[in-house]
Amino acid sequence: MIKKIIYISLIWMVFHGASLHAASLLVEAESFTEKGGWVVDQQFMDLMGSPYLLAHGLGSPVENASTNVQLPENGTYYIFVRTYNWTSPWQEGEGPGLFGLSVNGKKISYRLGIIGNQWIWQYAGQYQATEKNIHIVLHDLKGFDGRCDAIYFTTRKDDIPPSDMAALNNFRRAKLGLLAPPKQNHMI
Known part of the structure; x- marks a missing residue:
């Protein structure tokens, strides 16, 4: 009986443990190697926790921004764009x-940056990765200030990054391997 319980427990852990794991990658838009006509906007870093890319073309689409990154593994990725x-x-x-x-x-999607009433993680679509090295391109379609803060690739559809600023800052630090800021202890 004990062996049966252990066996069932092991099977449960294998199947449920695998479903809890998500391969993921956070790409900060301001880190794109080729900005094209997009510019890095830093004026709201205190409100957002990060600069973002802005496509300011005065009504004419700007040149594409692009970068190369490496996914952690091959597979189906769900893509969320913070915009x-x-x-x-x-x-x-x-x-x-x-x-x-x-x-x-x-x-993946040509309908980003036009919905919502705050910074949101907009679902962009899926990508089937058959190789880890990928080339990402942002395409400005209107020239009227499209905004992209980050792109998140995950193998779990329900692995949506947080929108709350404190949680988002912790998420960024964890995904990017950054240290927490030092605590300020001022005695006057």
Whole structure:
């Protein structure tokens, strides 16, 4: 009986343990090696915890931004893009900051940056990785201030990064291997 319980427990741990593990990669947009016509905007770092890429083309799409990264393993990845519909404080509906994302030449989504009323992790789509090295491209489609803060690749669809700033800062530090900021102890 004990052997049967141990056997069942081991099988449960193998199947459920595997489903809890997610291979993942966080790519900060400001770290793209080729910015193209996108610019690094740092003015809201205190509110966001990070700079982001901005496609400011005055109505004409700017050149693509791109970078190469290495995924932790092959497989199906769910992709989330942290973006903001910057006109949401003044108008309802889709905003003008439309941009797209492609991976290794495959269009993932061309409907990013136009929904929501705050910085959100917008689901972009899936990518089947048959090789770990990938080429990511941001495509500005309107030239009206598309914003991209980060791109998150995960093998679990429910592994959505946090939006709360404190939790997001901890998430970034963990995913990027950064140290926590030192605590300030000021005595006056």
